[in-house]
Amino acid sequence: xxxxxxxxxxxxxxxxxxxxxxxDFTVEACGRTCEWKPFLLGALFKVTNSQPLxxxxxxxxYCRHDWERMSKMMDIAWTMPDPFPIPTQAAARAFYWLxxxxxxxxxxxxxxxxxxxxxxxxxITSADAIAEVAAPLGVDQDALLAAVNDDAVKQRLKDETAxxxxxxxxxxxxxxxxxxxxxxxxxxxxxxxxxxxxAA
Amino acid sequence: xxxxxxxxxxxxxxxxxxxxxxxDFTVEACGRTCEWKPFLLGALFKVTNSQPLxxxxxxxxYCRHDWERMSKMMDIAWTMPDPFPIPTQAAARAFYWLxxxxxxxxxxxxxxxxxxxxxxxxxITSADAIAEVAAPLGVDQDALLAAVNDDAVKQRLKDETAxxxxxxxxxxxxxxxxxxxxxxxxxxxxxxxxxxxxAA
Numbered sequence: 001x002x003x004x005x006x007x008x009x010x011x012x013x014x015x016x017x018x019x020x021x022x023x024d025f026t027v028e029a030c031g032r033t034c035e036w037k038p039f040l041l042g043a044l045f046k047v048t049n050s051q052p053l054x055x056x057x058x059x060x061x062y063c064r065h066d067w068e069r070m071s072k073m074m075d076i077a078w079t080m081p082d083p084f085p086i087p088t089q090a091a092a093r094a095f096y097w098l099x100x101x102x103x104x105x106x107x108x109x110x111x112x113x114x115x116x117x118x119x120x121x122x123x124i125t126s127a128d129a130i131a132e133v134a135a136p137l138g139v140d141q142d143a144l145l146a147a148v149n150d151d152a153v154k155q156r157l158k159d160e161t162a163x164x165x166x167x168x169x170x171x172x173x174x175x176x177x178x179x180x181x182x183x184x185x186x187x188x189x190x191x192x193x194x195x196x197x198x199a200a
Numbered sequence: 201x202x203x204x205x206x207x208x209x210x211x212x213x214x215x216x217x218x219x220x221x222x223x224d225f226t227v228e229a230c231g232r233t234c235e236w237k238p239f240l241l242g243a244l245f246k247v248t249n250s251q252p253l254x255x256x257x258x259x260x261x262y263c264r265h266d267w268e269r270m271s272k273m274m275d276i277a278w279t280m281p282d283p284f285p286i287p288t289q290a291a292a293r294a295f296y297w298l299x300x301x302x303x304x305x306x307x308x309x310x311x312x313x314x315x316x317x318x319x320x321x322x323x324i325t326s327a328d329a330i331a332e333v334a335a336p337l338g339v340d341q342d343a344l345l346a347a348v349n350d351d352a353v354k355q356r357l358k359d360e361t362a363x364x365x366x367x368x369x370x371x372x373x374x375x376x377x378x379x380x381x382x383x384x385x386x387x388x389x390x391x392x393x394x395x396x397x398x399a400a
Contacts, residue, residue, distance in 0.1 A: 045351070047257075048256070048257055048258060048259070048284065049257075056248070057247075057248050057249075057370075058248060058368060058370035059248070059371070059383075061368075062368065062370065062381060062383060065381075066321050066383075069390075071392065073393060073398075075220075158352035168258060170257075170258035170259050170262065181262060181265075183259075183262060183266075184386070186384070186387070187386065190229075190269075190273065193273060
C-alpha cells in the first residue's frame with residue numbers, strides 16, 4: 001500500500017484553511033489517503049527569514065482581499081480573524097495527541113479549529129479555546145488540557161516541525177506525494193495529475 | 201467595449217513564460233482582449249525588498265524543480281537558462297516600441313523572446329540578441345537597435361514599471377481585470393471565473 005499523501009499546515013494559515021476543505025476528497029478520489037501534519041510556521045519563518053503575509057508590503061493587502069474572494073468562490077465561511085496570525089502550539093499539540101489514537105478524530109478537531117478561527121473569526125490561541133473546540137467531539141477536557149502542557153507532546157510538535165523543514169517544507173499549505181513536494185492551495189490540480197501519473 | 205485585461209510580466213520570469221502560453225486564449229475565450237505589459241521586476245524588488253526566487257533558501261530549489269515539472273505538464277519547451285535572472289531592459293523597450301504601432305507584432309516578438317530564453321536557454325540580455333529575435337518577424341534591425349537606446353523609449357519603460365507598481369503589481373505574472381488584481385500563473389482559472397461573473 002502506498003504511503004499517505006502528507007498535508008503540512010499551520011492552524012493560522014488561511015490558504016491551509018482553504019486547502020483543508022478539499023485535500024482529503026482530492027487525494028481519496030485518486031485512490032490515496034491523506035495524513036495531516038500541522039507544524040509551526042513561525043519556526044519555519046525563523047529558518048527562512050520570512051514573515052507573515054499580511055506584514056509584506058503590497059502582497060499583504062492583496063492577500064487579505066484574496067482570502068475574501070477565495071472564500072466566495074469556494075463557498076466557504078470566512079471572517080478575517082483578529083488577532084492574526086496567532087501562536088498555534090495549543091492546537092497543533094492537541095492535534096498530535098488526538099492523532100496517535102484516532103486520526104479521524106484529529107482531522108475532525110482540526111476542521112473544527114479552522115472553522116472557529118477562519119470561519120467565525122474567533123481566537124484559538126489558548127488551551128481553553130482548544131478545549132472548547134474539542135468538547136463537542138467528546139474529547140475529555142482535563143486530558144486534553146494536560147496533553148497541551150505535557151513535555152512529551154511539546155517535544156513532539158517541535159520534532160514534527162523540524163522534520164517538516166528537513167523534508168523541504170518552506171510554506172503552508174505544503175504537500176508531499178511520494179517524496180514530491182507541492183506548495184500552495186493553488187496546486188491541488190497538479191497533485192491529482194501527479195498521483196495519476198499524468199505528470200510527464 | 202470593456203478595457204483589455206492587463207498581463208504584467210518580466211521577460212526573465214519563468215512563471216510569466218508559462219502564463220504567456222495561455223493568457224490570450226484564456227481571456228479571448230471569455231470574450232475579452234488582453235494587453236501585454238512588460239515591466240522590470242528588479243525595480244519592483246527594490247520597492248518591496250524582495251529577491252529572485254532562485255536565491256531564496258528552500259523555495260529556490262523547489263522552483264527550479266517546479267519549472268521543469270510545469271513545462272512537462274504543460275508540454276512546453278524548457279531549458280533552465282544560465283545566466284538567470286537577467287536584465288530585461290532591451291526586450292521590454294523593444295516590446296513597447298513595437299507595441300505602439302502593432303500590438304500583435306509586439307506579442308509575437310515577446311513570445312519569440314520568451315522561447316529563446318526559457319525554451320532554448322539562450323541569453324536575451326543584449327540589444328543584439330533582441331535584434332536577432334525580432335529579425336524573423338521582419339523588424340528593421342537598425343531601427344530596433346536605435347529604439348532600444350532611445351531616451352524616450354527608456355523613459356517609457358520606467359514609466360510603465362512605475363505605473364505597474366502604482367497599480368498594485370507586486371510580482372510576475374500579474375493580471376488586472378477591471379481593477380481586480382490576480383497574481384500568478386496558478387490563477388488563470390480564477391480570472392476566467394471573475395470575467396464570467398461567477399466570482400460570488
